[in-house]
Amino acid sequence: MTAVILIDTFLLILVTITAVAIIEVRNLYASAMLTSVYSLLMALVWVNMHSMDVAFTEAAVGGGISTILLIGTLVHTAREEKPQKSRVHWKAAAVTALCGAALIYGTFDMPRFGDPKAPIHHYRVPEMMAQTVGFINGTPGKQKPPEGFDHTEYRSFNNTVADVPADPTDTAWRERSLMAQHGIILPKVNGHAPAHVEPGHTHPPDDFNGHVPNSVTSLLAAYRGYDTMFETTVIFTAGVSLIMLLRRPRREGYLQRSAPLVDQTILRVVGKMSIPFILLFGLYVITHGELGPGGGFQGGVAVACAFILFALIFGRPALYRVLPPPVSDLLTGLGVLVYSGTGAACLLLGGQFLDYSMLDLASPGDGEALGMTLVEYGVGITVSMVMLTIFNQLAEEQST
Amino acid sequence: MTGVLGIYNYWIYVVLMMIGLYGVIAKPNLIKQAIALGLFQTGIFLYYISMAVIDGGTAPIWTTIDDGAQKFQGPYDNPLPHVLILTAIVVSVSVLAVALALIINIKRRYGTIEADQIELMDQEDRLAEFQAGQTLDAADAAEARHHA
Numbered sequence: 001m002t003a004v005i006l007i008d009t010f011l012l013i014l015v016t017i018t019a020v021a022i023i024e025v026r027n028l029y030a031s032a033m034l035t036s037v038y039s040l041l042m043a044l045v046w047v048n049m050h051s052m053d054v055a056f057t058e059a060a061v062g063g064g065i066s067t068i069l070l071i072g073t074l075v076h077t078a079r080e081e082k083p084q085k086s087r088v089h090w091k092a093a094a095v096t097a098l099c100g101a102a103l104i105y106g107t108f109d110m111p112r113f114g115d116p117k118a119p120i121h122h123y124r125v126p127e128m129m130a131q132t133v134g135f136i137n138g139t140p141g142k143q144k145p146p147e148g149f150d151h152t153e154y155r156s157f158n159n160t161v162a163d164v165p166a167d168p169t170d171t172a173w174r175e176r177s178l179m180a181q182h183g184i185i186l187p188k189v190n191g192h193a194p195a196h197v198e199p200g201h202t203h204p205p206d207d208f209n210g211h212v213p214n215s216v217t218s219l220l221a222a223y224r225g226y227d228t229m230f231e232t233t234v235i236f237t238a239g240v241s242l243i244m245l246l247r248r249p250r251r252e253g254y255l256q257r258s259a260p261l262v263d264q265t266i267l268r269v270v271g272k273m274s275i276p277f278i279l280l281f282g283l284y285v286i287t288h289g290e291l292g293p294g295g296g297f298q299g300g301v302a303v304a305c306a307f308i309l310f311a312l313i314f315g316r317p318a319l320y321r322v323l324p325p326p327v328s329d330l331l332t333g334l335g336v337l338v339y340s341g342t343g344a345a346c347l348l349l350g351g352q353f354l355d356y357s358m359l360d361l362a363s364p365g366d367g368e369a370l371g372m373t374l375v376e377y378g379v380g381i382t383v384s385m386v387m388l389t390i391f392n393q394l395a396e397e398q399s400t
Numbered sequence: 401m402t403g404v405l406g407i408y409n410y411w412i413y414v415v416l417m418m419i420g421l422y423g424v425i426a427k428p429n430l431i432k433q434a435i436a437l438g439l440f441q442t443g444i445f446l447y448y449i450s451m452a453v454i455d456g457g458t459a460p461i462w463t464t465i466d467d468g469a470q471k472f473q474g475p476y477d478n479p480l481p482h483v484l485i486l487t488a489i490v491v492s493v494s495v496l497a498v499a500l501a502l503i504i505n506i507k508r509r510y511g512t513i514e515a516d517q518i519e520l521m522d523q524e525d526r527l528a529e530f531q532a533g534q535t536l537d538a539a540d541a542a543e544a545r546h547h548a
Contacts, residue, residue: 009408019419038439042446053483054445057486070435070500095421
């Protein structure tokens with residue numbers, strides 16, 4: 001833990017310095033490049049805090065896509081910021097200092113960094129985990145209660161102690177749990193017996209949906225399934241907005257101008273060699289989202305990066321031959337359709353919307369894994385195509 | 401971990417957020433403002449992820465291979481903030497993209513991306529509109545007198 005804190009302290013100092021430089025540097029290109037540095041540092045901070053999926057996303061999105069978007073915009077707008085009268089805006093400094101002081105005063109009441117007794121590690125966590133990842137406090141092979149954890153401290157809203165059993169095979173508790181009594185619907189388990197697991201089997205020995213070892217993905221797709229579905233819709237909406245704001249009428253053609261770098265031999269050769277592997281990596285990340293770090297968002301961005309690299313080296317005419325804009329527009333919508341369609345399929349099979357265990361009644365854990373993979377593919381298709389559309393639209397704008 | 405280091409992360413989150421807020425208020429350049437908004441967001445991300453950390457914990461991916469050796473039995477960090485922030489990052493890049501598209505449209509319309517200049521041009525436009533309206537009113541009045 002000491003090492004974590006030391007690395008954390010060091011990285012966060014670097015992050016702060018970079019943030020000041022981003023705001024203060026006058027050249028906007030320098031500012032955009034510093035944003036990339038900032039994101040990579042942030043990704044290191046996330047790794048240090050064991051947040052692999054977030055680090056993955058930050059590196060792909062912040063370090064890659066958003067820098068390209070910023071530079072693509074700067075080409076059409078301005079290179080330098082207009083000089084200010086004074087270097088420091090004193091009114092803004094005063095407001096932020098006051099606001100910051102108030103917030104820092106508030107941090108003294110926060111639980112200390114990594115404190116196992118912090119409410120976030122107890123409140124509702126056992127029930128949430130039991131619902132989504134087959135995790136129950138005290139289950140052998142699963143998370144042990146943290147040091148100093150007292151079961152009686154875990155209380156629900158009305159100050160009664162929740163009744164989470166220590167026995168993982170006991171699934172009946174879901175029906176008589178506080179959440180069920182309060183009318184909150186719990187995932188249907190149909191009295192599935194815990195799957196028999198051979199020793200050495202790589203799946204966790206678990207009942208419900210323990211076939212999804214990456215709890216981030218299972219929370220993303222199951223516990224917060226609706227939320228993720230609508231976040232995908234938000235991204236879809238962003239793509240549609242970009243098309244409406246910047247795309248020219250079809251009669252003028254999609255292409256205005258392009259500056260391919262095909263005469264650069266090294267770029268061409270290296271690009272040709274690496275693009276298939278970037279694509280493959282993106283697909284790998286999407287497919288294995290439920291097993292390890294990654295998922296639809298990260299993999300989608302990686303796939304988009306491959307296409308963007310192709311467009312940067314060989315020019316957008318070549319990209320449009322491979323993936324015409326009408327096709328990418330259709331795929332953008334298809335991703336959202338795959339996501340909601342998976343939910344609807346669960347509904348048609350007799351379960352609830354996005355209740356993936358319905359997809360494989362014999363082995364609900366496999367059903368969960370299958371549903372999550374499908375959903376991740378939906379997210380991945382939408383994210384990659386929207387990122388590509390955004391890039392195309394920003395690059396298409398005529399240089400001024 | 402107690403003492404200052406125990407809340408150090410929360411201080412940095414405040415500092416990052418305030419740097420972002422300062423940028424949004426103090427910099428008239430619209431692209432700078434969009435970047436500063438991103439900094440503000442990362443401050444909040446840092447706050448969430450810092451809360452998820454648990455002493456001696458590791459990434460919330462269940463270790464599954466039991467090869468006879470001592471199996472890791474937790475604790476794992478809380479995955480819920482990770483999920484929230486993971487989607488928030490992707491939404492933030494969508495927000496940035498829409499902001500940049502709007503900025504490009506503003507540049508097309510005004511020829512500049514400095515907020516104070518845009519404000520000035522808007523005022524001039526309004527003034528010109530107002531004066532045009534006045535001359536129009538005067539013309540109307542003259543015409544009315546003529547008919548009378």
